[in-house]
Amino acid sequence: MDIIKLFDKPLSPEKSIQLNNKYWPFLKFTNLNLIQDCELEILSGSRKGGACYRNLMKLFPNEELFRKMLKRLGKILSFQSNFGCAVLDYRVNIAPLNLKNHEGDEKYFWQFISKNILFKEISCEVIKRYRLEYGWDITRLHKSVRYVRGEDGYQSCMTNFGRTSDFHNDEYKGITCIVYLSDVKKDNGAFTYIQGSEKIIRSPLLTAIHQTVSFDMKLSHWDQMGSLPLEFRATHNIGNFLEPDKAKALLAKEVVLEDVAGTVFMFNGQKLIHRGGKPLKGSRLAAFLTPEGLFIHKLRSFLATKRY
Numbered sequence: 001m002d003i004i005k006l007f008d009k010p011l012s013p014e015k016s017i018q019l020n021n022k023y024w025p026f027l028k029f030t031n032l033n034l035i036q037d038c039e040l041e042i043l044s045g046s047r048k049g050g051a052c053y054r055n056l057m058k059l060f061p062n063e064e065l066f067r068k069m070l071k072r073l074g075k076i077l078s079f080q081s082n083f084g085c086a087v088l089d090y091r092v093n094i095a096p097l098n099l100k101n102h103e104g105d106e107k108y109f110w111q112f113i114s115k116n117i118l119f120k121e122i123s124c125e126v127i128k129r130y131r132l133e134y135g136w137d138i139t140r141l142h143k144s145v146r147y148v149r150g151e152d153g154y155q156s157c158m159t160n161f162g163r164t165s166d167f168h169n170d171e172y173k174g175i176t177c178i179v180y181l182s183d184v185k186k187d188n189g190a191f192t193y194i195q196g197s198e199k200i201i202r203s204p205l206l207t208a209i210h211q212t213v214s215f216d217m218k219l220s221h222w223d224q225m226g227s228l229p230l231e232f233r234a235t236h237n238i239g240n241f242l243e244p245d246k247a248k249a250l251l252a253k254e255v256v257l258e259d260v261a262g263t264v265f266m267f268n269g270q271k272l273i274h275r276g277g278k279p280l281k282g283s284r285l286a287a288f289l290t291p292e293g294l295f296i297h298k299l300r301s302f303l304a305t306k307r308y
């Protein structure tokens with residue numbers, strides 16, 4: 001099944017991964033024409049807004065949230081990439097890692113990885129990929145190590161909304177590189193993704209609206225969304241809202257990156273639908289490298305959000 005063909009009309013409920021009414025089957029989408037008109041106006045480069053914007057604004061609880069949504073839209077349109085996921089050829093030797101005596105000591109683990117002879121090469125690869133996708137910039141690499149255990153209670157968020165629970169897209173642009181520092185299987189937080197999902201056509205306007213629902217309105221559960229138009233009732237956690245047939249189609253392309261400690265991979269969290277790092281049992285230790293453009297991208301971001 002070709003998920004790119006299956007979901008090729010982001011503003012038609014049957015062909016969209018962004019429009020779902022699993023929780024409200026008695027309701028109909030009534031604002032799709034308005035959203036489509038606004039999106040066409042935005043994508044055509046028109047900045048007039050006009051009646052279309054005014055009508056869209058009325059669907060938001062207040063004008064401030066509408067403005068926040070437009071800022072997000074500016075960023076989304078400025079930073080697009082169709083990169084998905086790639087496992088690198090590097091394999092970090094973790095034999096000297098003293099896992100037992102340093103359980104939970106993220107500082108120790110970070111020192112371990114940064115001393116590794118491959119670290120510089122991996123960092124260069126990640127920055128290279130970032131620049132390939134988003135253009136050249138002076139780039140800083142954010143580094144962290146995360147240690148998570150099944151006891152921390154991830155069971156509910158991994159299962160509450162069916163088999164696609166917690167599958168999501170990240171908030172902004174970005175390439176993330178992960179180095180597994182422990183062996184990782186499905187049950188202890190393996191990175192899992194939907195192969196090809198980075199190429200599924202999305203509505204940038206719906207993406208911005210759903211990010212606003214998540215991060216500005218801070219709504220996460222469907223039963224908090226009764227006062228919003230049906231088109232707005234979703235978050236960046238796309239898997240929590242998918243209708244069963246759509247979930248089934250995506251899960252047919254599910255890849256669980258079970259691998260040994262030392263495995264290095266990178267992915268595009270903005271477009272690749274993914275989840276991971278929440279063990280149901282056992283624990284997962286992994287290092288994260290995330291590049292950030294410091295100058296040109298900040299300027300682009302500023303201009304993009306100012307524009308709307």
Ligand SMILES: [Fe+2]
Pocket residue numbers: 168169170269274
């Ligand atoms: Fe993520």
